[in-house]
Amino acid sequence: DIQMTQSPSSLSASVGDRVTITCRASQNIGSYLSWYQQKPGKAPDLLIYAASSLQSGVPSRFSGSGSGTDFIFTVSSLQPEDFATYYCQQNYNTPLTFGGGTKVEIK
Amino acid sequence: QVQLVQSGAEVREPGASVKVSCQASGYTFTDYYIHWVRQAPGQGLEWMGWINPNSGGTNFAQNFQDWVTMTRDTSISTAYMELRRLKSDDTAVYYCARGLGLVHDYWGQGTLVTVSS
Numbered sequence: 001d002i003q004m005t006q007s008p009s010s011l012s013a014s015v016g017d018r019v020t021i022t023c024r025a026s027q028n029i030g031s032y033l034s035w036y037q038q039k040p041g042k043a044p045d046l047l048i049y050a051a052s053s054l055q056s057g058v059p060s061r062f063s064g065s066g067s068g069t070d071f072i073f074t075v076s077s078l079q080p081e082d083f084a085t086y087y088c089q090q091n092y093n094t095p096l097t098f099g100g101g102t103k104v105e106i107k
Numbered sequence: 108q109v110q111l112v113q114s115g116a117e118v119r120e121p122g123a124s125v126k127v128s129c130q131a132s133g134y135t136f137t138d139y140y141i142h143w144v145r146q147a148p149g150q151g152l153e154w155m156g157w158i159n160p161n162s163g164g165t166n167f168a169q170n171f172q173d174w175v176t177m178t179r180d181t182s183i184s185t186a187y188m189e190l191r192r193l194k195s196d197d198t199a200v201y202y203c204a205r206g207l208g209l210v211h212d213y214w215g216q217g218t219l220v221t222v223s224s
Binding site: 032034036038042043044045046049050055087089091092093094095096097098099100101 | 142151152153154157166168169202204207208209210211212213214215216217
């Protein structure tokens with residue numbers, strides 16, 4: 001199975017901050033990586049797929065980059081509604097695997 | 108609009124089974140796989156498997172292979188996930204999600220399954 005290592009596991013930030021989360025795969029997954037946002041008590045929402053493609057309707061302050069084993073997720077200017085937990089997921093093969101999550105909290 | 112609506116919360120005793128449903132609307136049900144993902148309380152996301160609604164074919168994570176069944180009823184655009192021989196650590200929210208390939212582009216609202224004696 002492909003292991004996904006996400007860091008940090010949590011961070012504190014202020015509205016307007018630039019936030020970066022990293023995700024590392026245990027083997028080369030090309031660009032088969034997605035990012036999801038999950039708010040408490042809600043299902044995850046797809047933000048980014050194919051490492052850098054923005055899902056329809058997702059604000060442009062969210063972006064993704066990387067390929068192979070190392071990936072970055074960025075929120076360019078954090079908004080109040082962005083405080084949530086973010087997960088990366090490899091879509092290269094089954095079993096699909098997720099990173100452990102990054103909880104973004106208000107500073 | 109695409110919607111996945113899941114059945115309500117369930118409580119089961121250890122050793123019992125549970126069957127969760129996921130009714131799709133707003134798209135052609137047989138054109139997209141349905142995946143199941145679970146999340147234990149305070150924990151991360153765990154992929155369980157998928158079902159191809161067109162053929163009924165399935166693919167399970169090894170952890171679930173011997174005790175999960177995924178089925179579908181195309182006449183009512185509904186997928187089902189059944190877990191057998193429940194244990195207390197199966198207590199979790201179970202989500203269905205539409206598969207855009209292996210990407211989950213739409214999710215159900217989740218179904219809490221509590222396993223307790």
